[in-house]
Amino acid sequence: MIRLVVAAALAVATLAVALPAVDDARAARTDAAIEGTVDRIERAGRSLATTEDATATRETAATRRIEFRLPARSIAAAKPAFVAVGGQPDGPGDRPTVTYAVSSSRRRHLRLPVPLRTPEGPVVFREPGRHAVSLALVRSNDGPELVVTRAAGW
Structure with a gap:
C-alpha cells in the first residue's frame, strides 16, 4: 500500500513539473505556425506589388489567396486567442501588421513596398x-495599395 501511495505521489509530482514545459511547447509550435503564415502573407504582398499592375477595382485586381489553419487546443498545439491582419482587433485598420495572441500578445510589422x-x-x-485572406493590388488616388479581406468560401 505504501508503494502505491509513493508511486502515485511521484507520478503527480512528475506531471506537475512536466506540464509547464508541455504548455510552452504548445505555444511555441503555434507561434511558429502563425509566423509561417505571416511570412506567406508578406511574400504574397511583395510579389503582387513588384510583379503585377494595380487596377482600379478589387474585382479586376491581381490577387493572392493565403490559406492557413488556426489550431484548436490539443496536446500538440495551443489555441490562439486571435490572429488579426491590419491592426489590433477592435482597433483601427490599415496597419501593415499581423497581431496575434497565443501565450502572450505579439505584433509583427509587414515589410511591404506599398x-x-x-x-x-x-x-x-x-x-x-x-x-484564408485575400490580397488584391488596387490603384487609389495615392498610388497602388494592397487591399486585405477575408477570403470568400471559408
Whole structure:
C-alpha cells in the first residue's frame, strides 16, 4: 500500500513539473505556425506589388489567396486567442501588421513596398479551423495599395 501511495505521489509530482514545459511547447509550435503564415502573407504582398499592375477595382485586381489553419487546443498545439491582419482587433485598420495572441500578445510589422488597406477594419480570426485572406493590388488616388479581406468560401 505504501508503494502505491509513493508511486502515485511521484507520478503527480512528475506531471506537475512536466506540464509547464508541455504548455510552452504548445505555444511555441503555434507561434511558429502563425509566423509561417505571416511570412506567406508578406511574400504574397511583395510579389503582387513588384510583379503585377494595380487596377482600379478589387474585382479586376491581381490577387493572392493565403490559406492557413488556426489550431484548436490539443496536446500538440495551443489555441490562439486571435490572429488579426491590419491592426489590433477592435482597433483601427490599415496597419501593415499581423497581431496575434497565443501565450502572450505579439505584433509583427509587414515589410511591404506599398501601403496596406483593410476596408472593414482589421481582418480578425478567432475560431480554430481553416481560414484564408485575400490580397488584391488596387490603384487609389495615392498610388497602388494592397487591399486585405477575408477570403470568400471559408
